[in-house]
Each structure stands twice: as structure tokens, then as C-alpha cells.
Amino acid sequence: RLNIPTLSDLGNSLSEISDKWQELQEHQVTVWILDCPALRNHSDLFGEFLKYVSYSQQQFGAKQVRSSSASKGGLNPGRKPMQLPHNFTEVYEDYCSGKLNSREAGEALNVSHTTFLRWTRELNQA
Template sequence: MDQVYGYVRVSTKEQNEARQIAAMREVGVAPGDIYMDKQSGADFERVQYRRMLRRLGPGDTLIVKSIDRLGRNYTEILEQWRIITKSKRAAIVILDMPLLDTRQNRDLTGQLIADIVLQLLSYVAQTEREFIRQRQAEGIVAARERGVHFGRDATPISENFPQTLAEWRAKKLGSRAAAERLGVSQTTFLKWAKAENLPKK
């Protein structure tokens, strides 16, 4: 019996997938047949997507709300579309774009229109992703220029560090034991020790 599967994707764990799931249920996709990933659409190395792809067979249908939920990499979207429709011989339905419904318009003209729309939307999905990354990078640069600090604050150096450092240099103490005495990680202790050897400005 032909199966209908739904695929849902959000980029982060904080984003809400409720609208996509509601759209799947409205078209009759059973809750147990909805696969969801919470990660970037940069590639298709996603656990649930791969699991869904393994189950997809000839005559089955994959429902996705919009093309950017499938992915945001132009080349890989086209490749996955080919795998699903040609290799798997399954159908794809993009709910937000009725032209991208491979169950219909199977004549040459319909396929041509669908291919053009697919390539256009895939291109838009990737360029939007690149635009978002560019804005994020510009935002970080602007924030740094305003003095905004990124990352964790540096661990303050312990008062016992000079004595512990001297013992470590004299090989009376290992770096792990020195770090434990100061209550910091071994990496932090070695970073402090390295900084002591740098020329003072």
C-alpha cells in the first residue's frame, strides 16, 4: 500500500515546528509518519531525513511545507529531488507551491514548469541562507567594534599561581596536580604558564 510521509525541519531547537506539523495533519499525514529534524538545512546529513528516505518507496508520497524546509543548498536540493522522484520513484508535494506536486502535471509541459520553479526556489533558498550568514557576520563585527565581548570571561589567576608555577617548572609538580591545586582545568593552567613566558608589553 502506498504510504504518505511528512518531513518537518527547523534550524534550531528553539524554533517552533507546530505550524509545519499542523500543515501535515491537515493533508492527512499520520503523526507516526512525520519525520522531523532540528538542524541546519545546509546539507542532507540529517538523522530523521535519512530515516525517512530509507522508508520511502515506489508509489509513496513525501509532503513538505516549503522548499526551504527540505533544504537550503541549491545543488543538494536538486539532487535529493532527483533521488526521490527518479531513483525512489516516489512523489513530492510542496504545500506552499502547488506547481511542485509531482503527483500531477506529469506531461512534458507540466514537468518543464515544475523543473523551472524548483530550480528558482532552490536558488532563492540558498541565497537567503547566504544572506542570513552575511548579516550574522556583519552583526558580530559591528558588535565587536562597540566593545561587545563574545565567549566566556577569562578565569581570574589564582593568588597561589606564582608558587605553583615555580614548583611545576622545577618539576616538583605535574601540570594536572598543579591545576587541581589551583582549582582550574589542566588546559587553563598550561595557558597561564604559557602566558608567563610571553614578553611583557
């Protein structure tokens, strides 16, 4: 019989605890977890429960990896960027010359002034 103060003494992760529990059960060691007396009478069921939870965590982790890699597979989950309107250069020249402010330029292009300003910043950075 092995008395341990708490279940975490068997390992740092659930898989470690489950592996250690399985190893002890294979050697027919009765494990008493002192801070959980209810497990003393049901240690065999607890071992099965540990295996199930460990397996579920592994499956859940694999599912997360699959879903995150699928989302990175060249697909952009966000909105598609707006294309520059055909009259952007004329409106941009009027904006640079001071004939239009950013709000007027945005209205002329049917976009918000912030979108127009972002386009001008991107154009200046290129």
C-alpha cells in the first residue's frame, strides 16, 4: 500500500499522473490519497477515470491543433481588403493639393475618411 498526501505528488500533469497511476496498478499497489478518502474504496474506478480524462485531453489538444492549422492554411478569416476605387488617384491629388480634406475625399470615394487616410499612409509607405 502506498500513502500519498495528494494526487499531485504522482506528477505535474494529468498524463504523468495517469501514467504513474497505471504503473502502480500494474504492480498491484493500492494507492491511498490522504486528502481524498473517497478514492480509497474506488481506486480501480479512479484509474479508469484518469485514463479517460487523459485520453480526452489528448484528443481535445489534437483537435485544437487541427483546427488552428486549418485556419492558417492560406485562408484569411477576416474581411477582404477593399480595392482602391478607379478615381482614387484624382481624389488623392486633390487631397494633396489642399482642394479636399480627408472627409471630403472619403465621401468622393464612398469610403470613410479613416479608410482614405489609411490608403494614403499605405501609399506613402510603399
